[in-house]
Amino acid sequence: MTVFHHPAFDDHERVVFVADSKSGLRAMIAVHRCGPRNAMGGTRMREYALEADGIGDALRLSQTMTYKSALAGLPFGGGKAVIFGDSGRDKTPELLHAMGSAIDRLGGHFVTGEDVGISVDDVALMRENTPHVLGGEGVDSAQPAAAGVLASIQAAAERVWGTSDLSGRIIAVQGLGKVGYWLTRMLAEAGARLLVADIRPDAVRRVVREFDAQEVSSDDILTQPTDVFAPCALGDVLTPATVPRLKAKVVAGAANNQLSAPIVGALLRDAGILYAPDFIANGGGLINNAALLDGYDRTRVLQDCARIGHTLTEVFELADKNNTSTNTAAAQLARQRTQNL
Numbered sequence: 001m002t003v004f005h006h007p008a009f010d011d012h013e014r015v016v017f018v019a020d021s022k023s024g025l026r027a028m029i030a031v032h033r034c035g036p037r038n039a040m041g042g043t044r045m046r047e048y049a050l051e052a053d054g055i056g057d058a059l060r061l062s063q064t065m066t067y068k069s070a071l072a073g074l075p076f077g078g079g080k081a082v083i084f085g086d087s088g089r090d091k092t093p094e095l096l097h098a099m100g101s102a103i104d105r106l107g108g109h110f111v112t113g114e115d116v117g118i119s120v121d122d123v124a125l126m127r128e129n130t131p132h133v134l135g136g137e138g139v140d141s142a143q144p145a146a147a148g149v150l151a152s153i154q155a156a157a158e159r160v161w162g163t164s165d166l167s168g169r170i171i172a173v174q175g176l177g178k179v180g181y182w183l184t185r186m187l188a189e190a191g192a193r194l195l196v197a198d199i200r201p202d203a204v205r206r207v208v209r210e211f212d213a214q215e216v217s218s219d220d221i222l223t224q225p226t227d228v229f230a231p232c233a234l235g236d237v238l239t240p241a242t243v244p245r246l247k248a249k250v251v252a253g254a255a256n257n258q259l260s261a262p263i264v265g266a267l268l269r270d271a272g273i274l275y276a277p278d279f280i281a282n283g284g285g286l287i288n289n290a291a292l293l294d295g296y297d298r299t300r301v302l303q304d305c306a307r308i309g310h311t312l313t314e315v316f317e318l319a320d321k322n323n324t325s326t327n328t329a330a331a332q333l334a335r336q337r338t339q340n341l
Protein backbone atom coordinates (compact mmCIF):
# COMPACT_ATOMS: atom_id res chain seq x y z
CA MET A 1 0.00 0.00 0.00
CA THR A 2 1.35 3.39 -0.95
CA VAL A 3 0.06 6.93 -0.81
CA PHE A 4 2.80 9.08 -2.30
CA HIS A 5 3.06 6.84 -5.37
CA HIS A 6 -0.66 6.21 -5.72
CA PRO A 7 -1.91 7.26 -9.20
CA ALA A 8 -4.56 9.47 -7.53
CA PHE A 9 -2.03 11.26 -5.30
CA ASP A 10 -1.80 14.90 -6.39
CA ASP A 11 0.42 16.48 -3.75
CA HIS A 12 -2.41 16.25 -1.23
CA GLU A 13 -1.68 18.63 1.63
CA ARG A 14 -2.64 16.24 4.33
CA VAL A 15 -3.53 12.56 4.52
CA VAL A 16 -4.51 11.26 7.93
CA PHE A 17 -5.19 7.66 8.93
CA VAL A 18 -7.39 7.18 11.99
CA ALA A 19 -7.90 4.15 14.22
CA ASP A 20 -9.90 3.82 17.42
CA SER A 21 -9.73 0.43 19.07
CA LYS A 22 -12.77 0.94 21.34
CA SER A 23 -15.24 1.64 18.54
CA GLY A 24 -13.41 -0.25 15.78
CA LEU A 25 -13.07 2.90 13.69
CA ARG A 26 -10.68 2.66 10.75
CA ALA A 27 -10.74 5.77 8.58
CA MET A 28 -8.79 8.02 6.30
CA ILE A 29 -9.10 11.77 5.81
CA ALA A 30 -7.60 13.28 2.67
CA VAL A 31 -7.25 17.04 2.35
CA HIS A 32 -6.31 17.82 -1.24
CA ARG A 33 -6.13 21.60 -0.86
CA CYS A 34 -7.16 23.72 2.08
CA GLY A 35 -8.04 26.80 0.03
CA PRO A 36 -8.23 30.29 1.53
CA ARG A 37 -10.64 29.01 4.21
CA ASN A 38 -10.71 25.25 4.68
CA ALA A 39 -11.32 22.03 2.81
CA MET A 40 -14.87 20.78 2.36
CA GLY A 41 -16.12 17.34 1.46
CA GLY A 42 -18.34 14.54 2.69
CA THR A 43 -17.57 11.55 4.87
CA ARG A 44 -18.51 8.21 3.32
CA MET A 45 -18.64 4.75 4.82
CA ARG A 46 -18.04 1.75 2.61
CA GLU A 47 -16.67 -1.72 2.76
CA TYR A 48 -13.93 -1.81 0.14
CA ALA A 49 -12.67 -5.07 -1.34
CA LEU A 50 -9.15 -3.74 -0.87
CA GLU A 51 -7.91 -1.06 1.52
CA ALA A 52 -6.11 0.50 -1.44
CA ASP A 53 -9.50 1.06 -3.15
CA GLY A 54 -10.63 3.21 -0.21
CA ILE A 55 -7.37 5.14 -0.25
CA GLY A 56 -7.81 5.75 -3.97
CA ASP A 57 -11.41 6.88 -3.40
CA ALA A 58 -10.41 9.41 -0.73
CA LEU A 59 -7.52 10.79 -2.82
CA ARG A 60 -9.55 11.06 -6.02
CA LEU A 61 -12.74 12.41 -4.47
CA SER A 62 -10.90 15.05 -2.44
CA GLN A 63 -9.27 16.33 -5.63
CA THR A 64 -12.69 16.42 -7.31
CA MET A 65 -13.98 18.48 -4.37
CA THR A 66 -11.20 21.05 -4.93
CA TYR A 67 -12.21 21.28 -8.59
CA LYS A 68 -15.90 21.43 -7.74
CA SER A 69 -15.38 24.25 -5.27
CA ALA A 70 -13.14 26.25 -7.63
CA LEU A 71 -15.60 25.94 -10.50
CA ALA A 72 -18.50 26.89 -8.23
CA GLY A 73 -16.56 30.06 -7.36
CA LEU A 74 -16.17 29.10 -3.69
CA PRO A 75 -13.15 29.89 -1.47
CA PHE A 76 -12.67 26.30 -0.29
CA GLY A 77 -10.33 23.48 -1.04
CA GLY A 78 -11.40 19.87 -1.30
CA GLY A 79 -11.29 17.03 1.17
CA LYS A 80 -12.91 13.65 1.67
CA ALA A 81 -13.10 11.21 4.55
CA VAL A 82 -13.59 7.49 4.16
CA ILE A 83 -14.65 5.18 6.98
CA PHE A 84 -13.75 1.58 6.18
CA GLY A 85 -16.67 -0.73 7.02
CA ASP A 86 -20.19 -1.80 6.21
CA SER A 87 -22.52 1.07 7.13
CA GLY A 88 -25.35 -1.37 7.88
CA ARG A 89 -23.28 -3.68 10.07
CA ASP A 90 -20.43 -1.66 11.59
CA LYS A 91 -21.84 1.82 12.15
CA THR A 92 -22.41 2.65 15.82
CA PRO A 93 -22.79 5.92 17.76
CA GLU A 94 -19.35 5.22 19.35
CA LEU A 95 -17.74 4.91 15.93
CA LEU A 96 -19.35 8.15 14.72
CA HIS A 97 -18.27 9.96 17.91
CA ALA A 98 -14.71 8.73 17.36
CA MET A 99 -14.86 9.99 13.78
CA GLY A 100 -16.12 13.35 15.03
CA SER A 101 -13.16 13.55 17.42
CA ALA A 102 -10.73 12.73 14.61
CA ILE A 103 -12.18 15.53 12.48
CA ASP A 104 -12.03 17.86 15.46
CA ARG A 105 -8.31 17.19 15.90
CA LEU A 106 -7.78 18.73 12.43
CA GLY A 107 -8.86 22.02 14.00
CA GLY A 108 -11.27 23.06 11.24
CA HIS A 109 -8.94 22.34 8.31
CA PHE A 110 -11.58 19.92 7.10
CA VAL A 111 -15.34 20.55 7.23
CA THR A 112 -17.50 17.56 6.40
CA GLY A 113 -21.05 16.34 5.94
CA GLU A 114 -23.11 13.38 4.72
CA ASP A 115 -22.14 11.14 1.83
CA VAL A 116 -22.62 7.51 0.75
CA GLY A 117 -23.36 5.43 3.88
CA ILE A 118 -23.45 8.46 6.19
CA SER A 119 -26.82 10.11 6.81
CA VAL A 120 -27.88 13.42 8.29
CA ASP A 121 -28.54 11.58 11.58
CA ASP A 122 -25.00 10.20 11.54
CA VAL A 123 -23.67 13.70 10.97
CA ALA A 124 -25.63 14.85 14.01
CA LEU A 125 -23.80 12.22 16.10
CA MET A 126 -20.43 13.36 14.76
CA ARG A 127 -21.39 16.93 15.65
CA GLU A 128 -21.52 15.92 19.33
CA ASN A 129 -17.71 15.74 19.17
CA THR A 130 -16.87 18.50 16.68
CA PRO A 131 -18.40 21.70 15.29
CA HIS A 132 -16.73 21.06 11.90
CA VAL A 133 -19.63 19.20 10.32
CA LEU A 134 -22.55 20.46 8.26
CA GLY A 135 -25.96 18.93 7.66
CA GLY A 136 -29.22 18.46 9.44
CA GLU A 137 -29.76 22.21 9.78
CA GLY A 138 -33.11 21.74 8.06
CA VAL A 139 -31.77 23.36 4.87
CA ASP A 140 -32.27 20.96 1.98
CA SER A 141 -29.50 20.92 -0.63
CA ALA A 142 -31.53 19.06 -3.29
CA GLN A 143 -33.37 22.09 -4.70
CA PRO A 144 -30.13 24.09 -5.17
CA ALA A 145 -28.46 21.01 -6.67
CA ALA A 146 -31.36 20.68 -9.13
CA ALA A 147 -31.21 24.41 -9.94
CA GLY A 148 -27.56 23.97 -10.92
CA VAL A 149 -28.42 20.99 -13.13
CA LEU A 150 -31.21 22.99 -14.79
CA ALA A 151 -28.75 25.83 -15.52
CA SER A 152 -26.35 23.21 -16.94
CA ILE A 153 -28.99 21.75 -19.25
CA GLN A 154 -29.90 25.25 -20.43
CA ALA A 155 -26.25 26.13 -21.11
CA ALA A 156 -25.78 22.89 -23.06
CA ALA A 157 -29.01 23.51 -25.00
CA GLU A 158 -27.78 26.96 -25.95
CA ARG A 159 -24.56 25.39 -27.24
CA VAL A 160 -26.20 22.57 -29.20
CA TRP A 161 -29.44 24.11 -30.45
CA GLY A 162 -28.68 27.84 -30.18
CA THR A 163 -31.37 28.43 -27.54
CA SER A 164 -31.65 27.71 -23.84
CA ASP A 165 -35.44 27.45 -24.17
CA LEU A 166 -36.38 23.93 -23.09
CA SER A 167 -40.04 24.00 -24.13
CA GLY A 168 -40.80 20.91 -26.17
CA ARG A 169 -37.38 19.34 -25.51
CA ILE A 170 -37.53 15.66 -24.57
CA ILE A 171 -35.54 15.00 -21.41
CA ALA A 172 -34.91 11.63 -19.73
CA VAL A 173 -34.34 11.77 -15.98
CA GLN A 174 -32.79 8.70 -14.35
CA GLY A 175 -33.40 8.72 -10.59
CA LEU A 176 -36.28 10.60 -8.98
CA GLY A 177 -34.92 10.99 -5.48
CA LYS A 178 -34.29 14.28 -3.70
CA VAL A 179 -32.56 16.00 -6.64
CA GLY A 180 -34.36 14.16 -9.45
CA TYR A 181 -37.74 15.18 -8.08
CA TRP A 182 -36.80 18.87 -7.97
CA LEU A 183 -35.24 18.67 -11.42
CA THR A 184 -38.34 17.14 -13.01
CA ARG A 185 -40.42 19.85 -11.37
CA MET A 186 -38.19 22.63 -12.77
CA LEU A 187 -38.03 21.00 -16.21
CA ALA A 188 -41.81 20.63 -16.33
CA GLU A 189 -42.14 24.33 -15.47
CA ALA A 190 -39.73 25.08 -18.33
CA GLY A 191 -42.04 23.20 -20.71
CA ALA A 192 -39.91 20.09 -21.29
CA ARG A 193 -41.44 16.67 -22.05
CA LEU A 194 -40.24 14.19 -19.46
CA LEU A 195 -39.33 10.52 -19.60
CA VAL A 196 -38.56 9.23 -16.12
CA ALA A 197 -37.26 6.13 -14.36
CA ASP A 198 -36.55 5.02 -10.83
CA ILE A 199 -36.30 1.65 -9.17
CA ARG A 200 -38.80 2.96 -6.57
CA PRO A 201 -42.33 2.78 -8.07
CA ASP A 202 -43.65 5.41 -5.59
CA ALA A 203 -41.09 7.97 -6.81
CA VAL A 204 -42.12 7.34 -10.42
CA ARG A 205 -45.84 7.52 -9.66
CA ARG A 206 -45.37 10.93 -8.00
CA VAL A 207 -43.72 12.66 -10.98
CA VAL A 208 -46.02 10.95 -13.48
CA ARG A 209 -48.98 12.31 -11.54
CA GLU A 210 -47.59 15.78 -10.78
CA PHE A 211 -45.79 16.59 -14.05
CA ASP A 212 -47.45 14.40 -16.65
CA ALA A 213 -44.15 12.55 -17.13
CA GLN A 214 -43.93 9.29 -19.07
CA GLU A 215 -42.61 6.25 -17.21
CA VAL A 216 -39.76 4.24 -18.73
CA SER A 217 -38.15 1.16 -17.19
CA SER A 218 -34.86 1.68 -15.36
CA ASP A 219 -33.16 -0.62 -17.87
CA ASP A 220 -34.28 1.44 -20.85
CA ILE A 221 -34.05 5.07 -19.70
CA LEU A 222 -30.47 5.52 -20.92
CA THR A 223 -31.23 4.44 -24.48
CA GLN A 224 -34.36 6.51 -25.10
CA PRO A 225 -34.36 8.77 -28.17
CA THR A 226 -34.28 12.08 -26.28
CA ASP A 227 -32.62 15.47 -26.50
CA VAL A 228 -31.11 15.30 -23.01
CA PHE A 229 -30.21 12.47 -20.65
CA ALA A 230 -30.01 13.56 -16.99
CA PRO A 231 -28.40 10.94 -14.70
CA CYS A 232 -29.59 11.68 -11.16
CA ALA A 233 -29.16 8.28 -9.52
CA LEU A 234 -25.85 6.49 -9.50
CA GLY A 235 -22.26 6.96 -10.61
CA ASP A 236 -20.56 5.00 -13.41
CA VAL A 237 -23.54 5.23 -15.77
CA LEU A 238 -21.37 6.40 -18.67
CA THR A 239 -19.02 3.62 -19.73
CA PRO A 240 -17.42 2.36 -22.97
CA ALA A 241 -20.38 -0.04 -23.15
CA THR A 242 -23.21 2.46 -22.54
CA VAL A 243 -22.00 5.49 -24.54
CA PRO A 244 -22.61 3.84 -27.97
CA ARG A 245 -26.20 3.11 -26.85
CA LEU A 246 -26.99 6.72 -25.90
CA LYS A 247 -29.27 8.61 -28.28
CA ALA A 248 -29.35 11.96 -26.45
CA LYS A 249 -27.37 14.94 -27.74
CA VAL A 250 -26.69 16.25 -24.22
CA VAL A 251 -25.84 14.53 -20.94
CA ALA A 252 -26.23 16.70 -17.85
CA GLY A 253 -27.29 15.47 -14.44
CA ALA A 254 -26.66 15.48 -10.71
CA ALA A 255 -25.10 12.06 -10.10
CA ASN A 256 -21.50 12.06 -8.87
CA ASN A 257 -18.80 10.24 -10.85
CA GLN A 258 -20.91 9.65 -13.96
CA LEU A 259 -17.90 8.63 -16.08
CA SER A 260 -16.50 5.16 -15.32
CA ALA A 261 -13.10 6.54 -16.40
CA PRO A 262 -11.89 9.91 -17.77
CA ILE A 263 -11.47 8.40 -21.26
CA VAL A 264 -15.26 8.06 -21.48
CA GLY A 265 -15.38 11.86 -21.84
CA ALA A 266 -13.52 11.47 -25.14
CA LEU A 267 -15.94 8.73 -26.25
CA LEU A 268 -18.86 11.07 -25.60
CA ARG A 269 -17.19 13.81 -27.59
CA ASP A 270 -16.44 11.45 -30.50
CA ALA A 271 -20.09 10.38 -30.44
CA GLY A 272 -21.17 14.03 -30.80
CA ILE A 273 -22.71 14.13 -27.32
CA LEU A 274 -22.17 17.26 -25.23
CA TYR A 275 -21.35 16.24 -21.67
CA ALA A 276 -21.73 18.66 -18.75
CA PRO A 277 -19.05 17.45 -16.30
CA ASP A 278 -20.80 16.26 -13.16
CA PHE A 279 -18.57 18.14 -10.74
CA ILE A 280 -19.75 21.40 -12.33
CA ALA A 281 -23.38 20.47 -13.01
CA ASN A 282 -24.02 19.27 -9.45
CA GLY A 283 -22.11 22.07 -7.72
CA GLY A 284 -25.35 23.51 -6.32
CA GLY A 285 -25.20 21.10 -3.37
CA LEU A 286 -21.81 22.45 -2.34
CA ILE A 287 -22.89 26.06 -2.95
CA ASN A 288 -25.80 25.41 -0.59
CA ASN A 289 -23.67 23.80 2.13
CA ALA A 290 -20.98 26.48 1.93
CA ALA A 291 -23.66 29.12 2.46
CA LEU A 292 -24.51 27.51 5.80
CA LEU A 293 -21.18 28.77 7.12
CA ASP A 294 -21.93 32.42 6.36
CA GLY A 295 -25.50 33.30 7.26
CA TYR A 296 -27.75 31.37 4.95
CA ASP A 297 -29.68 33.22 2.23
CA ARG A 298 -31.73 30.87 0.00
CA THR A 299 -32.34 33.46 -2.73
CA ARG A 300 -28.63 34.14 -3.02
CA VAL A 301 -27.86 30.40 -3.08
CA LEU A 302 -30.27 29.83 -5.98
CA GLN A 303 -28.80 32.80 -7.87
CA ASP A 304 -25.30 31.37 -7.41
CA CYS A 305 -26.52 27.99 -8.67
CA ALA A 306 -27.88 29.61 -11.83
CA ARG A 307 -24.36 30.93 -12.54
CA ILE A 308 -23.14 27.34 -12.98
CA GLY A 309 -24.40 27.73 -16.57
CA HIS A 310 -21.81 30.48 -17.27
CA THR A 311 -18.97 28.29 -16.01
CA LEU A 312 -20.12 25.46 -18.24
CA THR A 313 -20.23 27.72 -21.28
CA GLU A 314 -16.62 28.65 -20.53
CA VAL A 315 -15.73 24.94 -20.33
CA PHE A 316 -17.53 24.13 -23.61
CA GLU A 317 -15.58 26.93 -25.34
CA LEU A 318 -12.27 25.76 -23.88
CA ALA A 319 -12.95 22.17 -24.98
CA ASP A 320 -13.65 23.32 -28.55
CA LYS A 321 -10.58 25.56 -28.60
CA ASN A 322 -8.26 22.79 -27.35
CA ASN A 323 -9.98 19.97 -29.19
CA THR A 324 -10.50 18.05 -25.95
CA SER A 325 -13.36 16.49 -24.05
CA THR A 326 -15.39 18.70 -21.73
CA ASN A 327 -14.20 16.81 -18.63
CA THR A 328 -10.57 17.41 -19.63
CA ALA A 329 -11.32 21.10 -20.25
CA ALA A 330 -13.12 21.35 -16.89
CA ALA A 331 -10.16 19.82 -15.05
CA GLN A 332 -7.84 22.22 -16.88
CA LEU A 333 -9.94 25.25 -15.91
CA ALA A 334 -10.14 24.01 -12.31
CA ARG A 335 -6.35 23.56 -12.14
CA GLN A 336 -5.88 27.11 -13.45
CA ARG A 337 -8.20 28.44 -10.79
CA THR A 338 -6.55 26.46 -8.00
CA GLN A 339 -2.88 26.85 -8.88
CA ASN A 340 -2.40 29.33 -6.07
CA LEU A 341 -4.17 27.21 -3.45
Ligand SMILES: NC(=O)c1ccc[n+]([C@@H]2O[C@H](COP(=O)([O-])OP(=O)(O)OC[C@H]3O[C@@H](n4cnc5c(N)ncnc54)[C@H](O)[C@@H]3O)[C@@H](O)[C@H]2O)c1
Nearest residue numbers: 141145175177178179198199218232233254255256282285
Ligand atom coordinates in the same frame (compact mmCIF):
# COMPACT_ATOMS: atom_id res chain seq x y z
N1 LIG B 1 -28.60 15.78 -2.73
C1 LIG B 1 -27.68 16.63 -3.12
O1 LIG B 1 -27.63 17.77 -2.67
C2 LIG B 1 -26.66 16.24 -4.16
C3 LIG B 1 -25.68 17.19 -4.52
C4 LIG B 1 -24.75 16.85 -5.49
C5 LIG B 1 -24.77 15.58 -6.07
N2 LIG B 1 -25.71 14.67 -5.69
C6 LIG B 1 -25.72 13.36 -6.36
O2 LIG B 1 -26.90 13.25 -7.14
C7 LIG B 1 -27.39 11.91 -7.13
C8 LIG B 1 -28.81 11.88 -6.56
O3 LIG B 1 -28.79 12.42 -5.26
P1 LIG B 1 -30.11 12.42 -4.35
O4 LIG B 1 -29.77 13.24 -3.15
O5 LIG B 1 -31.29 12.76 -5.19
O6 LIG B 1 -30.15 10.88 -3.93
P2 LIG B 1 -31.44 10.00 -3.55
O7 LIG B 1 -30.89 8.81 -2.87
O8 LIG B 1 -32.46 10.84 -2.89
O9 LIG B 1 -32.03 9.61 -4.99
C9 LIG B 1 -31.46 8.67 -5.83
C10 LIG B 1 -32.61 7.99 -6.55
O10 LIG B 1 -32.07 7.13 -7.56
C11 LIG B 1 -32.84 5.95 -7.56
N3 LIG B 1 -32.09 4.88 -8.22
C12 LIG B 1 -31.12 4.10 -7.70
N4 LIG B 1 -30.68 3.22 -8.61
C13 LIG B 1 -31.38 3.47 -9.74
C14 LIG B 1 -31.37 2.92 -11.05
N5 LIG B 1 -30.57 1.92 -11.39
N6 LIG B 1 -32.21 3.43 -11.97
C15 LIG B 1 -33.06 4.43 -11.66
N7 LIG B 1 -33.10 5.01 -10.42
C16 LIG B 1 -32.28 4.52 -9.49
C17 LIG B 1 -33.17 5.70 -6.11
O11 LIG B 1 -34.27 4.82 -5.96
C18 LIG B 1 -33.45 7.10 -5.61
O12 LIG B 1 -34.82 7.45 -5.74
C19 LIG B 1 -26.37 11.11 -6.29
O13 LIG B 1 -25.41 10.57 -7.16
C20 LIG B 1 -25.73 12.18 -5.41
O14 LIG B 1 -24.43 11.81 -5.03
C21 LIG B 1 -26.66 14.99 -4.76
